[in-house]
Amino acid sequence: MSLTFDSARLPNPHITPEHEEWRAQLRKFIDTEIIPYAEDWDEAGHIPIELWPKAAAVGLLGMGYPEEFGGIKEGIDSWHTWIANEELARIGVGGIPASLMVHGIGLPPVINWGSEAMKQAVAPPVLAGEKHIALGITEPGGGSDVAQLATTALHDGDDFIVNGSKTFITGGLRANWVTTAVRTGGEGAAGVSMLLIPTDAEGFSRTALDKKQGWWASDTATLYFDNVRVPVTNLIGEENQGFKVIMTNFNSERMFMSAAMEALGRVCLEEAVNWARERKTFGKRLADHQVIRHKIVQMKQRLNATQAYIRVCYESMEAGNPNPGDIALLKVQASETMEFCAREAMQILGGIGYMRGNRVERIYREVRVNAIGGGSEEIMRDLAARQYGV
Amino acid sequence: MKVLVAVKRVVDYNVKVRAKADGSDVDLNNVKMAINPFCEIAVEEAIRLREAGVATEVIAVSIGDKSCQEQIRTSLALGADRGIQVETEGAVEPLVVAKLLKGVIEKEQPQLVILGKQSIDGDNNQTGQMLGALTNMPQGTFASELVVDGDKITVTREVDGGLQTLSLNLPAIVTTDLRLNEPRYASLPNIMKAKKKQMDVYSPADLGVEPKAHLTTLKVEPPPERKAGIMVASVEELVDKLKNEAKVIS
Ligand SMILES: Cc1cc2nc3c(=O)[nH]c(=O)nc-3n(C[C@H](O)[C@H](O)[C@H](O)COP(=O)(O)OP(=O)(O)OC[C@H]3O[C@@H](n4cnc5c(N)ncnc54)[C@H](O)[C@@H]3O)c2cc1C
Numbered sequence: 001m002s003l004t005f006d007s008a009r010l011p012n013p014h015i016t017p018e019h020e021e022w023r024a025q026l027r028k029f030i031d032t033e034i035i036p037y038a039e040d041w042d043e044a045g046h047i048p049i050e051l052w053p054k055a056a057a058v059g060l061l062g063m064g065y066p067e068e069f070g071g072i073k074e075g076i077d078s079w080h081t082w083i084a085n086e087e088l089a090r091i092g093v094g095g096i097p098a099s100l101m102v103h104g105i106g107l108p109p110v111i112n113w114g115s116e117a118m119k120q121a122v123a124p125p126v127l128a129g130e131k132h133i134a135l136g137i138t139e140p141g142g143g144s145d146v147a148q149l150a151t152t153a154l155h156d157g158d159d160f161i162v163n164g165s166k167t168f169i170t171g172g173l174r175a176n177w178v179t180t181a182v183r184t185g186g187e188g189a190a191g192v193s194m195l196l197i198p199t200d201a202e203g204f205s206r207t208a209l210d211k212k213q214g215w216w217a218s219d220t221a222t223l224y225f226d227n228v229r230v231p232v233t234n235l236i237g238e239e240n241q242g243f244k245v246i247m248t249n250f251n252s253e254r255m256f257m258s259a260a261m262e263a264l265g266r267v268c269l270e271e272a273v274n275w276a277r278e279r280k281t282f283g284k285r286l287a288d289h290q291v292i293r294h295k296i297v298q299m300k301q302r303l304n305a306t307q308a309y310i311r312v313c314y315e316s317m318e319a320g321n322p323n324p325g326d327i328a329l330l331k332v333q334a335s336e337t338m339e340f341c342a343r344e345a346m347q348i349l350g351g352i353g354y355m356r357g358n359r360v361e362r363i364y365r366e367v368r369v370n371a372i373g374g375g376s377e378e379i380m381r382d383l384a385a386r387q388y389g390v
Numbered sequence: 391m392k393v394l395v396a397v398k399r400v401v402d403y404n405v406k407v408r409a410k411a412d413g414s415d416v417d418l419n420n421v422k423m424a425i426n427p428f429c430e431i432a433v434e435e436a437i438r439l440r441e442a443g444v445a446t447e448v449i450a451v452s453i454g455d456k457s458c459q460e461q462i463r464t465s466l467a468l469g470a471d472r473g474i475q476v477e478t479e480g481a482v483e484p485l486v487v488a489k490l491l492k493g494v495i496e497k498e499q500p501q502l503v504i505l506g507k508q509s510i511d512g513d514n515n516q517t518g519q520m521l522g523a524l525t526n527m528p529q530g531t532f533a534s535e536l537v538v539d540g541d542k543i544t545v546t547r548e549v550d551g552g553l554q555t556l557s558l559n560l561p562a563i564v565t566t567d568l569r570l571n572e573p574r575y576a577s578l579p580n581i582m583k584a585k586k587k588q589m590d591v592y593s594p595a596d597l598g599v600e601p602k603a604h605l606t607t608l609k610v611e612p613p614p615e616r617k618a619g620i621m622v623a624s625v626e627e628l629v630d631k632l633k634n635e636a637k638v639i640s
Contacts, residue, residue, distance in 0.1 A: 017460050021467060021581050024424065029575045059578025072579040080578070
């Protein structure tokens with residue numbers, strides 16, 4: 001047995017033949033429709049718009065969303081989600097899942113807290129891959145301290161007038177709607193609301209942030225709101241209750257980021273092992289040098305720990321009692337594991353690893369966005385300490 | 391029109407198979423299994439016929455132990471309407487498979503039976519032909535195109551040196567070649583729906599067949615390892631070696 005992406009996965013008793021079938025079919029889809037083009041898309045800085053309807057047809061976009069909006073929910077559990085995130089990570093081009101699946105952070109607030117009319121208008125076209133939605137929380141003035149956000153929405157008759165800006169917004173250039181955090185009340189968390197802002201509204205504009213360390217295939221944008229008029233009915237949830245919406249959203253975002261990061265670490269392991277078994281130095285295979293063997297198993301050791309931890313967190317989500325502190329620390333565990341694996345795999349690959357066009361090189365460049373986005377390592381530790389009542 | 395498709399559980403085509411240390415067989419321990427690619431093409435063709443309104447029902451049949459129900463489920467997820475498993479133990483030879491399929495045909499009376507031209511494990515390429523002989527049905531093997539026209543089908547076959555076109559009366563047997571179609575992926579909703587589709591299990595006795603072995607595997611060994619290549623210094627040296635050592639040019 002060797003250490004491959006698949007063989008380095010720990011057994012999981014929750015996995016049924018239907019889960020395996022989902023993995024097999026999804027992998028076939030990804031191997032045919034995405035992987036042959038992934039590198040070109042990354043270099044070109046975008047993915048073709050036709051990919052969304054294709055991903056919808058295979059069930060990827062609708063996974064976990066209600067059937068009435070074109071999703072598939074019955075019988076779907078966390079293990080389907082984990083598999084999807086693993087398989088998307090296996091591409092080794094982080095910008096693709098980031099952009100393709102960005103509705104995974106933009107749409108749940110609408111589904112969970114939006115009005116019936118809003119859900120009917122937004123969810124079906126998004127889940128069919130025909131329209132796009134993004135999540136706008138971070139501002140030029142700051143991202144970690146969400147409670148201090150400065151974009152305002154002031155009442156004017158039946159409308160809000162929105163002023164301010166959002167930055168680093170994934171899918172921001174393509175979005176038809178942005179699920180936006182705005183200040184409708186006083187200072188702090190208690191004055192925050194979530195508002196669905198259509199990007200064809202007058203006064204809305206955006207610019208691309210297309211020079212990035214990684215995630216090139218993903219469109220990232222700064223959004224500007226200049227007296228944008230939005231109906232009050234576009235509120236997602238109650239006025240000044242937006243913080244709760246944001247916090248609920250974070251758990252699932254952190255879970256899928258963690259699942260992806262572990263899988264990206266596993267890609268690094270697979271690439272490193274393949275190379276170490278082929279490459280000879282000083283008369284023997286790299287894999288026969290003790291230093292290299294230890295690097296390889298240390299990667300596996302950390303991946304094992306992360307996988308087991310992911311499973312525990314998904315189990316608690318399945319049981320309906322997720323622990324936000326544990327999930328926050330899982331995200332740190334996953335980004336540190338990914339970082340370690342990317343580093344060690346790069347060392348094992350040597351010079352060739354530094355050349356563009358291999359998964360390890362790209363994953364190495366995409367460590368930081370995972371360690372910063374969706375809640376940075378520092379903020380995750382801080383949140384956990386508070387959760388644990390330290 | 392009822393269409394019967396035969397599907398086989400085989401080692402996934404991505405897997406590098408290894409021989410068991412004792413040379414008795416290939417090692418199937420912890421190996422990823424999948425539907426035989428040619429069978430998958432057969433399923434796809436049947437589903438396309440149903441989508442075109444030509445077929446009214448597609449039945450997927452597999453022969454093997456309980457685990458082959460996974461490949462039937464795959465076929466159901468791809469779009470087959472119901473499944474049949476014929477429960478057998480151990481390896482079954484093409485002749486036994488053909489006899490069991492004949493039994494299923496007698497029960498189900500399909501107008502069209504589609505099989506893969508061969509399965510990528512044994513590479514026997516026999517079952518379809520044997521089934522044709524046993525049932526006395528006309529056969530179009532290695533199909534790269536299949537057109538149904540009333541009670542006839544036209545099968546384009548890939549043969550050495552070109553394409554051959556056959557016209558067959560239904561009911562008929564068709565085996566698929568690689569270029570017949572490109573199978574779809576089963577979507578997540580269809581995977582979930584497949585769980586609820588009907589699957590019947592028959593024993594060989596139900597079909598009046600007693601599985602017998604006519605073949606014995608003597609030894610399974612890996613092909614000899616390729617020797618490492620050498621770098622030649624010049625085109626002249628290469629030509630010399632091709633001429634005098636490999637003797638592939640003169
Ligand atoms: C490619 C990319 C895509 C993104 N996509 C989106 C998106 O779709 N939607 C969205 O809303 N946002 C998105 N983000 C933004 C991301 O969520 C933020 O970058 C992140 O939350 C950190 O915010 P910040 O960049 O403003 O850093 P800051 O909040 O300014 O923090 C800077 C540094 O200080 C540390 N720090 C901050 N406060 C503390 C403290 N109290 N104690 C210790 N350390 C602290 C942080 O950990 C960080 O290391 C994206 C970012 C990137 C890079």
